[in-house]
Amino acid sequence: MALYLIGIGLSDEKDISIRGLELVRNSDIVYLENYTSALINCPIERLEKQYGKKIMIAERELVEQSERIVQEASKVNVALLVIGDPLTATTHLDIMMRARKIGIPVKVVHNASILSAVAITGLQPYKFGKTVTIPYPEINFKPEIFYEVLRQNKILGLHTLLLLDLKPKEKRFMTIKEAIGILLEIEARRKQETFTENTLCIGVARLGADDQKIFAGNAKEVSSVDFGKAPFSLIVPGELHFMEEEFLAQYRSPTGKKG
Amino acid sequence: MALYLIGIGLSDEKDISIRGLELVRNSDIVYLENYTSALINCPIERLEKQYGKKIMIAERELVEQSERIVQEASKVNVALLVIGDPLTATTHLDIMMRARKIGIPVKVVHNASILSAVAITGLQPYKFGKTVTIPYPEINFKPEIFYEVLRQNKILGLHTLLLLDLKPKEKRFMTIKEAIGILLEIEARRKQETFTENTLCIGVARLGADDQKIFAGNAKEVSSVDFGKAPFSLIVPGELHFMEEEFLAQYRSPTGKKG
Numbered sequence: 001m002a003l004y005l006i007g008i009g010l011s012d013e014k015d016i017s018i019r020g021l022e023l024v025r026n027s028d029i030v031y032l033e034n035y036t037s038a039l040i041n042c043p044i045e046r047l048e049k050q051y052g053k054k055i056m057i058a059e060r061e062l063v064e065q066s067e068r069i070v071q072e073a074s075k076v077n078v079a080l081l082v083i084g085d086p087l088t089a090t091t092h093l094d095i096m097m098r099a100r101k102i103g104i105p106v107k108v109v110h111n112a113s114i115l116s117a118v119a120i121t122g123l124q125p126y127k128f129g130k131t132v133t134i135p136y137p138e139i140n141f142k143p144e145i146f147y148e149v150l151r152q153n154k155i156l157g158l159h160t161l162l163l164l165d166l167k168p169k170e171k172r173f174m175t176i177k178e179a180i181g182i183l184l185e186i187e188a189r190r191k192q193e194t195f196t197e198n199t200l201c202i203g204v205a206r207l208g209a210d211d212q213k214i215f216a217g218n219a220k221e222v223s224s225v226d227f228g229k230a231p232f233s234l235i236v237p238g239e240l241h242f243m244e245e246e247f248l249a250q251y252r253s254p255t256g257k258k259g
Numbered sequence: 260m261a262l263y264l265i266g267i268g269l270s271d272e273k274d275i276s277i278r279g280l281e282l283v284r285n286s287d288i289v290y291l292e293n294y295t296s297a298l299i300n301c302p303i304e305r306l307e308k309q310y311g312k313k314i315m316i317a318e319r320e321l322v323e324q325s326e327r328i329v330q331e332a333s334k335v336n337v338a339l340l341v342i343g344d345p346l347t348a349t350t351h352l353d354i355m356m357r358a359r360k361i362g363i364p365v366k367v368v369h370n371a372s373i374l375s376a377v378a379i380t381g382l383q384p385y386k387f388g389k390t391v392t393i394p395y396p397e398i399n400f401k402p403e404i405f406y407e408v409l410r411q412n413k414i415l416g417l418h419t420l421l422l423l424d425l426k427p428k429e430k431r432f433m434t435i436k437e438a439i440g441i442l443l444e445i446e447a448r449r450k451q452e453t454f455t456e457n458t459l460c461i462g463v464a465r466l467g468a469d470d471q472k473i474f475a476g477n478a479k480e481v482s483s484v485d486f487g488k489a490p491f492s493l494i495v496p497g498e499l500h501f502m503e504e505e506f507l508a509q510y511r512s513p514t515g516k517k518g
Contacts, residue, residue, distance in 0.1 A: 087378035110371035119346035
């Protein structure tokens with residue numbers, strides 16, 4: 001018996017590694033986590049066909065799931081498939097720790113993550129500061145922590161990757177336009193010149209997929225672009241090295257300028 | 260004709276993705292980049308056997324190589340295999356841009372990178388600040404920029420991933436002990452309480468491999484650990500969330516404490 005935490009990459013059924021595939025095929029039970037992310041452009045049937053295994057969606061309440069998964073892994077080989085790299089979400093570290101505590105062997109198979117895949121924009125992944133998520137604002141919960149993180153990163157000249165909230169079960173994925181709107185609203189209140197309509201930013205959709213879309217321009221321009229299907233992220237560059245600038249130019253609109 | 264930039268992951272011949280493998284097998288020429296990193300625990304013969312292709316080492320002067328590679332990709336399908344994620348090194352962005360400029364289709368296959376794989380320590384990858392490399396000091400070149408980056412990250416409560424210099428051609432890989440020694444030497448001069456013998460840090464070796472080694476403790480303790488074979492990295496945590504602390508405890512020595 002063992003627990004396998006297997007990253008399946010960013011886009012579709014062909015992103016799994018050979019090591020990951022071997023472990024999936026060696027598993028008695030295969031779960032696909034569906035609560036922290038979603039592989040919305042690849043139906044589960046395609047994964048099942050490629051992997052040669054029946055896959056169950058693990059979307060119920062997290063703790064409940066993790067207890068059940070750990071219990072099962074004490075009897076048979078259980079694979080938990082995770083989009084991106086398997087350990088970037090705290091939930092999976094928690095499952096891993098619970099399993100280890102009761103002596104279940106855990107194998108982790110890393111895979112591509114948006115944290116390094118952002119390099120395709122030309123921005124050096126090492127020059128990113130803290131990464132943060134923009135959550136859907138709620139009536140009594142309108143956090144501004146991401147604005148503060150962005151402000152701090154900019155002061156230090158660092159790039160910022162803003163992950164956008166998603167509720168896969170409700171098929172809700174925050175769009176780049178929505179994210180920009182939220183940032184501009186906070187800017188209008190705080191007036192700290194952190195994110196204005198003239199701020200250079202980069203919208204990315206479906207990073208790592210064949211039909212990925214990347215567009216750089218000022219916030220107003222990026223906001224008006226149709227990025228197609230989710231998942232989406234927003235990047236705000238800090239100081240740009242000339243090589244970063246040159247590479248990024250491929251994705252810029254003719255009128256986009258740094259703000 | 261096309262250029263494929265294919266990440267082959269962190270450890271061995273089984274880390275390549277199915278997508279990557281398909282492209283390798285569709286290539287007329289296959290290079291393995293050997294100048295920015297090294298897959299020192301997996302001989303090239305194992306890659307060749309798994310991939311079913313003859314692989315050439317691309318270790319000559321970078322620009323020269325990239326011109327040659329781009330030239331070849333204008334005639335046939337060329338794969339450049341890169342350890343980790345293919346775009347984290349500027350060199351590969353440069354090759355990509357040169358190819359695109361003359362109309363050669365470029366496909367990028369992302370893969371695991373140390374930037375997200377560090378999550379196995381329990382530290383949230385989103386809470387890392389800027390990443391920096393500790394270079395081998397030379398007689399007339401003793402940079403301290405990594406110390407400054409570490410200092411800034413700590414002030415902000417962020418974790419720091421310190422990549423250690425390597426010269427694969429000379430089979431030189433900076434050890435964790437050497438890195439700690441370099442940091443302590445700068446500390447002794449600058450006395451900014453950024454990195455002392457009591458500073459909590461995490462040494463990691465062969466991250467992503469079955470025999471990876473992770474050890475957390477104060478700098479003095481970590482310095483005395485035998486981490487075995489390269490590659491190595493050093494992590495200095497910033498502020499720790501209790502969940503990070505709890506997970507990290509698995510790797511700590513009984514006497515290690517936060518400094």
